[in-house]
Amino acid sequence: MRVLVLGGDGYLGWPTALHLSQCGHQVAVADNFARRQYDFELGVESLVPIETLQTRVETWRDLTGESMDVYVGDLTDADFTYRMLREFRPEAVVHFAEQRAAPYSMIDRKHAVYTQVNNVVGTLNLLYAIGEIDPDIHLVKLGTMGEYGTPEIDIEEGWLEVEHKGRTDRVLYPKRPGSFYHLSKVHDSHNMEFTCRIWGLRATDLNQGVVYGQATPETMLDDRLATRFDYDAVFGTVLNRFVIQAVLGHPLTVYGTGGQRRGIIDIRDTVRCVQLACENPADRGEFRVFNQMTEAKSVQEMAETVERCFPGDVRIDHLDNPRVEREEHYYNVVHTRLLDLGLSPHLLSDTLITSLFDVAKRYAGRVKDEALRPKVNWREQSGPVQET
């Protein structure tokens, strides 16, 4: 199957491209390198050194004989988006190409506007390009579990059967997202559902939990195939940050009580989920949603898991929560559709944590301590003053 991976240079886009290629699919990758640019803006970099996209692709070809077309450009540039689809003629498009950090979107007005325009316009251009060039293309789009927020009722997979005043309907699951980033994905979901309904497009929205881990079987073949590992308070996901803090002998910084529960998923399961979605496409006109997570844990539980597994002393510190979110809440998520397609989850295990400790130790000298401290506050509109 011909699969185009948008955002194919990113933390998850690159391992996904490798995995799909490994599975025998003809893969192309596209990126505008915005993610590398954010590093320059924030003065941080991936803990694990990463090669250029060109070197990555060459390395993969040298190792496996499999080639990947590379498209360098921006989805908000419609000419680029249309040209790429016309040239590569994918059967599936996997869309990771969005600004993906909640704290980045909350820095200030400019970052909020950038995040929503970048994400919404990129996806709109893609929907139009698919509709005009080949409405049979299956769009596999990365959403986030954060779109749902923390409702008092069970979280279903994208749609909800509602009974109200004696009548029933099947509606998009009501959303209560927690940042302008999460909101941008809610906007995308609404736009996508509309184009499935009126143009008969086919789309799968993968509402992904917090991803942890850094290595997949394919990235481990060669150091030059490594994907990024972000530990900073803006782009680092929570469990990855805790691992670095443990290795450095820093306290693990839990925001608030740590009672916040989140869906989580191992990076090896992420790439498998995308493969399953591509190989089992949605029907024409269908907008389907999978909750792409394997278990739910509280932030406190994640910290305690790291504490328990780390061979050394670990302290857990509770910081004032820079986010506005509920810290003690109901959280019960249905996530069976990917299991039904064949996913065998890697649950949060000592093995995984241990392999992450090894990665963190190997590159601990590259850590900038101050990057671990949260500077973006949900309550302030004007953004943090940059420390110099």
Added chain:
Amino acid sequence: MRVLVLGGDGYLGWPTALHLSQCGHQVAVADNFARRQYDFELGVESLVPIETLQTRVETWRDLTGESMDVYVGDLTDADFTYRMLREFRPEAVVHFAEQRAAPYSMIDRKHAVYTQVNNVVGTLNLLYAIGEIDPDIHLVKLGTMGEYGTPEIDIEEGWLEVEHKGRTDRVLYPKRPGSFYHLSKVHDSHNMEFTCRIWGLRATDLNQGVVYGQATPETMLDDRLATRFDYDAVFGTVLNRFVIQAVLGHPLTVYGTGGQRRGIIDIRDTVRCVQLACENPADRGEFRVFNQMTEAKSVQEMAETVERCFPGDVRIDHLDNPRVEREEHYYNVVHTRLLDLGLSPHLLSDTLITSLFDVAKRYAGRVKDEALRPKVNWREQSGPVQET
């Protein structure tokens, strides 16, 4: 009360500004004249001649002694938006300043992207400006009944009490909008709810039905105070178009069966609703939604009302529906909150229709027949070829 009316040069913004001024409020108006620009783009103009905003404001001052500050600029220009709020220091901001036509948003990709970026970014800038300058400002924002679509369950006012698997929650009412324009308002609503929740802003979302009519007591004081009357297939609302067609001796063009039901509201009630919302502000942190409509009618019923009232022969034609929408559906809307605040509705009456016939007859010579025919088709992505 100091009220800033954004989009104060438009079909509803201008009569609202006049009405608020008449009620004793200190009013300022802002506009970027995008609506007048769309006329040039589409080669149409308001049936009723309208003066420049400056002449309108001068006329009002000459007649009543009441002045209005005028701000010319664009909400997507954050510097403009912040400066205006800092200078005028409103207690309420009434926000009409969005691209407001579903067919315009469906012309092609560029118009869809323009509509969503213009509407979402303008509102984001406004939310940030309010948050930074004075979070006590009450935002009164125009939404649309079209955000809801036509669900199988009763449409509540913005929020829904859901019972699911034995648990309950109060959630944003699930939306299924019918165009990229309607979607832009759904995006706005989600962004607004978020800022009320995390910054403690106060906002009222007025989900307005289809407006008909052209005159209010204030606009009737002088021809130079007239507001626009759009009859074209892109910006003309359905009842206003039917009136023109009747006067010209054309068949009334009903899309499909005409079984589509819509909430409707008289222009005189629109200005009153906005007044009521301003004078009874939301609480800090509250995101409240009013369904701003006074009754529901099918498109066929609207056509038959015009047929019955018009002193002459009227034919009703059913065109292939250029939109993708349900033509026979359940539609039951709760709309009590504005009544509770004191609204006394003008229901669709022979009197109103008759006064509209007079307006249409007076200016019938200005009609361009071809502008009445729908050219934008929901099923086509690439837009109509412009006839020359």
